Amino acid sequence: MHRIVVHEVGLRDGLQMEERVVPLETKLEWIRRVAGTGVDLVQVGSFVHPGKVPQMADTDRLFTELDSERSKPKGPTLSALVLNEKGLERGLACGVELFCMGVSASETHSKKNTGMSVTEATDRIVAIAGEAERAGSKVQVSVQSAFGCGYEGVVPPERVLAIVERYLNAGLQNISLADTAGHASPDQVERLYGRILKIDETVDLACHFHNTYGLALANCYAALRVGVRSFESSIGGLGGCPFTRIAGGNVATEDLVHMLHRMGLRTEVDLPALLHLAEDVAEFFGRDLPGTVYKTGAIPETPGA
Amino acid sequence: MHRIVVHEVGLRDGLQMEERVVPLETKLEWIRRVAGTGVDLVQVGSFVHPGKVPQMADTDRLFTELDSERSKPKGPTLSALVLNEKGLERGLACGVELFCMGVSASETHSKKNTGMSVTEATDRIVAIAGEAERAGSKVQVSVQSAFGCGYEGVVPPERVLAIVERYLNAGLQNISLADTAGHASPDQVERLYGRILKIDETVDLACHFHNTYGLALANCYAALRVGVRSFESSIGGLGGCPFTRIAGGNVATEDLVHMLHRMGLRTEVDLPALLHLAEDVAEFFGRDLPGTVYKTGAIPETPGA
Secondary structure, eight states: OOEEEEEEEIIIIITTTOOOOOOHHHHHHHHHHHOOOOHHHHHHHEEOOOOGGGGGGHHHHHHHHHHTTTTTTTTTEEEEEEEEEHHHHHHHHHHSSEEEEEEESSSSHHHHHSOOHHEEEEEEHHHHHHHHHTTOEEEEEEETTTTTTTTTBBBOHHHHHHHHHHHHHTTTEEEEEEETTTTOHHHHHHHHHHHHHHHHHHHEEEEEBTTSSSSSSHHHHHHHHHOOOOEEEBBBGGGOOSSSOOOOOOBBHHHHHHHHHTTTTSSSSSSHHHHHHHHHHHHHHTSOOSSSSHOOOOEEEEEEO | OOOOOEEIIIIITTTTTTTSOHHHHHHHHHHHHHHHOSSSEEEEEEEEEETTOGTTTTTHHHHHHHTTTHHHHHTOEEEEEEESSSHHHHHHHHHHHSSEEEEEEHHHHHHHHHHSSHHHHHHHHHHHHHHHHTTTOEEEEEETTTTTTTTTTTTOOOHHHHHHHHHHHOOEEEEEEETTTSOHHHHHHHHHHHHHHHHOOOOOOEEBBBBBTOHHHHHHHHHHHHHEEEEEBBBBGGOOOTTTTOOOBBBEEEEEHHHHHHSSSSSSSSSSHHHHHHHHHHHHSSSSOOOOOHHHOOOOOOOOO
């Protein structure tokens, strides 16, 4: 079986919904702690206009700080979301290791999120992805609203596959499907990824599920079953796209890792440290987060011990 | 594909943890409303000593009341949990249609729950099940703590299969596995049910998952995939066994039905009515229940309409 990887996106997707701006030092502490648990990728932030999402204004500085302390050879890959050429320039200047970028399969969501049609946005993203690759960077491209849209409802799989084929034709092999609205059901997950794998069985697949309707872990299991390799999740289950109709948090990293551990996968990832971090993030925001296992504790290996 | 059935157990498993005793009239209203949604089975209560679980003291009266009004030919099957001969007598006297009874696969849980070893408890249940069948009743036998135990941790599958084989040898073909402690993971669910189906592919399988660690819907999906037919769930996600270590609620009926609907299954079950009932049950107890979809609303077929 291929190696399963965990991509912590709470610092980006998790925080963009939060009004309380997290200070740079706190972000650095959270990133260092996540990095120390053994997850494989950490999304540090996004390169958007600081006026639009103030929570992301310090992304360049975070990378610069983190870059200066990366003496140990085996930390996680540090990723960032980019939306346009300007973002790519900023990211190339400060040491981003993996550029994540995407297109929505829903016209309404695409317009609200980017001001562009799906076709325009796809042209733009394919161009930026090419630039990033020519600059020697790793790239992950995504399809947002891939399983349904809060505005449009059903998103026909053909629309998702059309974007995926454009990516594949451009040589982009690292592809994530995002369930922005939380509409995915596990059978749909198996079918849609299955269709992609029929087009190209060598594609490197990632998934990004929101738990709006409680289905995120079921969808992760379905994705795992069908051959998805990379799982995007958010500490404590923070998150939700500000440009969707009902914003539900991402699948909680610690709940995902807990499930993987129960399945004998990635058991070296430090779950107690993730649970502790989720507690601290909840304390920072002064409220319960959507995650489950940081409240119950993990299932004990030897109860009563 | 075999027909999927939903068994509402909130009136029994859901209420036995609640301190506030639900009046008979309220229970009747909830049962009638659940029955009206089109779920297939409703567990009305259990026949335990009224001093031990006061919440269940009116089970006989509930059946008598419900029996008197069953003029319509196609209501759900009314089930009850029985623990001993005395309970069976009471149930036979008041019109129980399906007797549910079970044994824990964990020695510690069995002792705490019944005062008996697993072997003693199995002898007892096989005998009572035989009596119920000879009296012309339908019977479902279960294995509790089938996926792990809050006291003992891992429960080897061989212990579960040994109980299942005793059931099968006694001609008991309607078998439920209960994840009392919420320890199940979806791969484990597929494996364990798969092993039972290898022993006897004609067995009629049910599942009963608690959402203690957030895995209940993922486990339902895994069970569905492997061929489980009957799903036990609790309105609002009420519940939890009082004799386990951490009591987590059952999978919420409305969240389960919502997932099934997303998969195109049992779409005739009245989800809005289930959501409304969950709201009313939450209001009765004066707190949020664990269920998700009664808070968010179902995914709209035509958003904005």
